[in-house]
Amino acid sequence: MSQEHMSLPKRRGRPPSQMARARVLKAAHDILTEDGFGRLTVEAVAAKSGVGKPTIYRQWANASELAMAALMSGDTGAFDEGGTNLRSALTAQMRSLIQAFATTRGRQIAMTLAAADPDSEFTKAFRNQVILSSREAGRALLLEAAARGEIMLPQDVDVLLDMIYGPVFYRLLVGHRPLDASFADNIVAIALEVVASS
Amino acid sequence: MSQEHMSLPKRRGRPPSQMARARVLKAAHDILTEDGFGRLTVEAVAAKSGVGKPTIYRQWANASELAMAALMSGDTGAFDEGGTNLRSALTAQMRSLIQAFATTRGRQIAMTLAAADPDSEFTKAFRNQVILSSREAGRALLLEAAARGEIMLPQDVDVLLDMIYGPVFYRLLVGHRPLDASFADNIVAIALEVVASS
Amino acid sequence: MSQEHMSLPKRRGRPPSQMARARVLKAAHDILTEDGFGRLTVEAVAAKSGVGKPTIYRQWANASELAMAALMSGDTGAFDEGGTNLRSALTAQMRSLIQAFATTRGRQIAMTLAAADPDSEFTKAFRNQVILSSREAGRALLLEAAARGEIMLPQDVDVLLDMIYGPVFYRLLVGHRPLDASFADNIVAIALEVVASS
Amino acid sequence: MSQEHMSLPKRRGRPPSQMARARVLKAAHDILTEDGFGRLTVEAVAAKSGVGKPTIYRQWANASELAMAALMSGDTGAFDEGGTNLRSALTAQMRSLIQAFATTRGRQIAMTLAAADPDSEFTKAFRNQVILSSREAGRALLLEAAARGEIMLPQDVDVLLDMIYGPVFYRLLVGHRPLDASFADNIVAIALEVVASS
DNA sequence: TGATAAGCGAGACGGTACGTCCGGTCTTGGG
DNA sequence: CCCAAGACCGGACGTACCGTCTCGCTTATCA
Structure with missing residues (x-):
């Protein structure tokens, strides 16, 4: 009786492909580490990931957002807390x-x-x-x-x-x-x- | 031994135009304050200043350097030092x-x-x-x-x-x-x- | 030997919607007269008619066929035959x-x-x-x-x-x-x- | 005194490259004969000719004009006039x-x-x-x-x-x-x- | 009467091509 | 020898449509 009101949008239409999303983030991450931020273009990510450019633009508005998503995707945010005091x-x-x-x-x-x-x-x-x-x-x-x-x-x-x-x-x-x-x-x-x- | 270190190369040909340099910096500064760093392109500066692109590239390697020059040009670096203690x-x-x-x-x-x-x-x-x-x-x-x-x-x-x-x-x-x-x-x-x- | 060749497959399932077909042809005709052949895209017809793209593609293979169907639909082919000689x-x-x-x-x-x-x-x-x-x-x-x-x-x-x-x-x-x-x-x-x- | 008014524009700047023009027309002609009008895209011509897309668009507004230019370029317009009567x-x-x-x-x-x-x-x-x-x-x-x-x-x-x-x-x-x-x-x-x- | 099958809208997919902007280079005529 | 102008090639942009593919829903026929 508690979480029935949770988001169950039941949207019509084909749902976004999680595989496409994962491939894009992987490709963006690789380009970022191999070539740097300056080379992270939507064009290059599309080519490397095998995902169409419009699919990328459907989720991210520009290369900066894509870079942020890629940097966040492989990041736990956890730090070694090394002691008691x-x-x-x-x-x-x-x-x-x-x-x-x-x-x-x-x-x-x-x-x-x-x-x-x-x-x-x-x-x-x-x-x-x-x-x-x-x-x-x-x-x-x-x-x-x-x-x-x-x-x-x-x-x-x-x-x-x-x-x-x-x-x-x-x-x-x-x-x-x-x-x-x-x-x-x-x-x-x-x-x-x-x-x-x- | 006095003026040997002076720069008197007496190079042949037409000397670089200080007016061109000033116009470029003015245009870059204006674009920077009006449209932001993202719009500061060499193309736009050339168009706005009436200076040719090659003339710009002769002094600055890219838009970033041009932006830095423009930001430095109108900056004294002085701060109000407001007291004795x-x-x-x-x-x-x-x-x-x-x-x-x-x-x-x-x-x-x-x-x-x-x-x-x-x-x-x-x-x-x-x-x-x-x-x-x-x-x-x-x-x-x-x-x-x-x-x-x-x-x-x-x-x-x-x-x-x-x-x-x-x-x-x-x-x-x-x-x-x-x-x-x-x-x-x-x-x-x-x-x-x-x-x-x- | 009379109605054997008739199409009475009595197929199961929902039959194709004649209303959808009519709405598509109407929308295609309107686009054709208002915006011209170059603007007659399947996408635009789907949006204007409220019919899904796959429904359109089920009947016509591409925009050209759709254009031909639209041009035929409002055309009697009759001419005034104006005289006896x-x-x-x-x-x-x-x-x-x-x-x-x-x-x-x-x-x-x-x-x-x-x-x-x-x-x-x-x-x-x-x-x-x-x-x-x-x-x-x-x-x-x-x-x-x-x-x-x-x-x-x-x-x-x-x-x-x-x-x-x-x-x-x-x-x-x-x-x-x-x-x-x-x-x-x-x-x-x-x-x-x-x-x-x- | 006659052709002094002829077009001697003496325009500043780098003149359009005749080689680029020729390569574009050659590529367009080849695509036209090999793949047909439907495949004659500016993109494909640029790729095949090694000429940049903006260079193509500087001379022709769209693929149709490019096709017309290609069809005209290899066409003498001469016909065998086969006889006296x-x-x-x-x-x-x-x-x-x-x-x-x-x-x-x-x-x-x-x-x-x-x-x-x-x-x-x-x-x-x-x-x-x-x-x-x-x-x-x-x-x-x-x-x-x-x-x-x-x-x-x-x-x-x-x-x-x-x-x-x-x-x-x-x-x-x-x-x-x-x-x-x-x-x-x-x-x-x-x-x-x-x-x-x- | 209820299962089931097909068509429906919606909408994301991988793609191709568009036409434009800008990068940085090169080649002119003019000062 | 530098300047302006401006075309060059190329890379990337962000968008429009293509034709295909799931989705969940609706409508009909058949069991």
């Missing part, structure tokens, strides 16, 4: 994040986000799943530690979170300094100084 | 920076940077002049204050600088939170906690 | 024919015929009903007059008929001279000179 | 004409003409060069014979010409009777009856 957990997460973004893929994610229509629903989903999921995981770690009384959070946690995760994208996009493990460690060290309770 | 100076600078980037122009700068070849000399100049100049100004403020004994800097100042300036680009690119004056103030407040000397 | 009857028929073809519809008939598969059974029916019916009516008039002894027919009447009716399509297709009533009269005059008996 | 000359011309059109090419010419925009300048040139040149040659033959006093022309020679040349296109397009040499002979025979002077 805040410092080790946050450090593990930051190292994992930086390792994930310090590759070609990281730059492609940045380019994709920069090129995307910021108001599209697709873009919002991409932001939440790919960009902000780490930020939310970090927020959870901080809130738990604060609940345990280990730390004192500032009134505006969002700013602190941006100061932790923003620098990763800053270096990724600007490239003035390397993205490496010691960068992760240093950010965590400074952040923990801020929330040191005493 | 660190907090007011840093706050004034951050507010000024955020005000400058919290517009369409800011997003175009991010898109341009994301699309540019990261190894190009042009891109490096753009980074230094448009992106990193604020960061270097901030570094100067911090170093001066440390020299006065007002603050204690961490061993790696670069990380602290990235935690101050990275969040601006993070919000600019990701758009999850607004870029406003209170954001500037909050960042400065947290940063100053880190460097509090006692 | 050969000259007036032939003149009346030619004037009527030219009036019928000297419109947009005439050109569409020519385009349809040119685009159709010449070996299709559909095309043959279209030719006989729309193109050649006038020629056969003319043949009947000539044979009757010859039977009355008014004229002398050449050994190959087909060539004479082609010389009477061919020029109409010639001008229709090539457009070098107008299709008007005096053209009808002049053709009849020359044709009658040929068969003048004495 | 009217009957043999006209017979030779008609046989030659029918032989030229009683092939696949003939049907393609008809289809091309039917599909073409009747008001385009291109179409007019095609009509004059490919369709009506034979008619004008026939007019010349008749006028010469009339000048010699051999025949009596009707007041409207155009109608007579249409009755001679129209039947060829009639049979070509409608296909109800074969296009052969005896058809040519019969048409000439009947036409000469009309102009018999006595």
Whole structure:
């Protein structure tokens, strides 16, 4: 009696082919990793996947949305949470994040986000799943530690979170300094100084 | 030994036209502010400026470089330094920076940077002049204050600088939170906690 | 031996809808007269008629056949036979024919015929009903007059008929001279000179 | 002082490539003879000729114009004028004409003409060069014979010409009777009856 | 009277071709 | 020797239709 009102649209007509969708995402992902964002054209994806261009355009409005879908499709969003206390957990997460973004893929994610229509629903989903999921995981770690009384959070946690995760994208996009493990460690060290309770 | 390093090649033929260069930059700037980065094509700039495409390609390798040149051309890189002590100076600078980037122009700068070849000399100049100049100004403020004994800097100042300036680009690119004056103030407040000397 | 050849298959299942057929032909006819042959696509007919594409393809193999069916559906093939003697009857028929073809519809008939598969059974029916019916009516008039002894027919009447009716399509297709009533009269005059008996 | 006003445009910029033009026409001609008018697409011509689509569209507005250009390019418009007197000359011309059109090419010419925009300048040139040149040659033959006093022309020679040349296109397009040499002979025979002077 | 079979609309599918935009290059005549 | 103009070839765009194929629904005949 609970989920009877769930979406049972029973739409007429031939349903969209899940196989076509999967082949498109696979092809887009391959092109992205092999040739880069600049080569991810709808034409190339259609040719590589064997799916017609109109079929692609039926689901995605342009190459940017397709790129976001491909980047999301093979992404769990999970991070190694490496320990019980805040410092080790946050450090593990930051190292994992930086390792994930310090590759070609990281730059492609940045380019994709920069090129995307910021108001599209697709873009919002991409932001939440790919960009902000780490930020939310970090927020959870901080809130738990604060609940345990280990730390004192500032009134505006969002700013602190941006100061932790923003620098990763800053270096990724600007490239003035390397993205490496010691960068992760240093950010965590400074952040923990801020929330040191005493 | 004085003017040997001067550039007096006395090359034969007609010299490059400074007027053509200026018209191209003007047209590129106008297109950028009116239509956005996506419409800044060499074709459109040539048509609007009345300059031939080859003339454009002689100076800039592609539309990205042209966009960077246009964005640099009308940019002094100067910031209002609003006071004598660190907090007011840093706050004034951050507010000024955020005000400058919290517009369409800011997003175009991010898109341009994301699309540019990261190894190009042009891109490096753009980074230094448009992106990193604020960061270097901030570094100067911090170093001066440390020299006065007002603050204690961490061993790696670069990380602290990235935690101050990275969040601006993070919000600019990701758009999850607004870029406003209170954001500037909050960042400065947290940063100053880190460097509090006692 | 009487109704064995009748089509009484009494097939099971839902019979084809005569209403769908009528709506398709109506829509095709409307598109043809409003937008021309180039706009007569199966897609457009389906959309305008509210009939599904597969239903259309069940009866007609392509847009050409559909166009021919639409052009045949509103066409009686009857001509005003305006008099008792050969000259007036032939003149009346030619004037009527030219009036019928000297419109947009005439050109569409020519385009349809040119685009159709010449070996299709559909095309043959279209030719006989729309193109050649006038020629056969003319043949009947000539044979009757010859039977009355008014004229002398050449050994190959087909060539004479082609010389009477061919020029109409010639001008229709090539457009070098107008299709008007005096053209009808002049053709009849020359044709009658040929068969003048004495 | 005479041809100074001739077209010496001295246009700036790179001139259109005659080689590209020739390759396009060659490819179009080959496709026309090998696959037929229905397969003559701009896409296919571009692929076969190695010329870019925009280059093709710069010269021809659509596939029909391209087909007409290809059909004109390999066409001298000359007919064997087989003799000194009217009957043999006209017979030779008609046989030659029918032989030229009683092939696949003939049907393609008809289809091309039917599909073409009747008001385009291109179409007019095609009509004059490919369709009506034979008619004008026939007019010349008749006028010469009339000048010699051999025949009596009707007041409207155009109608007579249409009755001679129209039947060829009639049979070509409608296909109800074969296009052969005896058809040519019969048409000439009947036409000469009309102009018999006595 | 109820099963079952065929036709129905809707609509996605893989495709082909369209006509256009822009990229980056090349070739002119003119300054 | 550079400039403007402008055509070149090529790659990709996003759209229109093609003709085919599932769908779930409707309508008829036959068991």
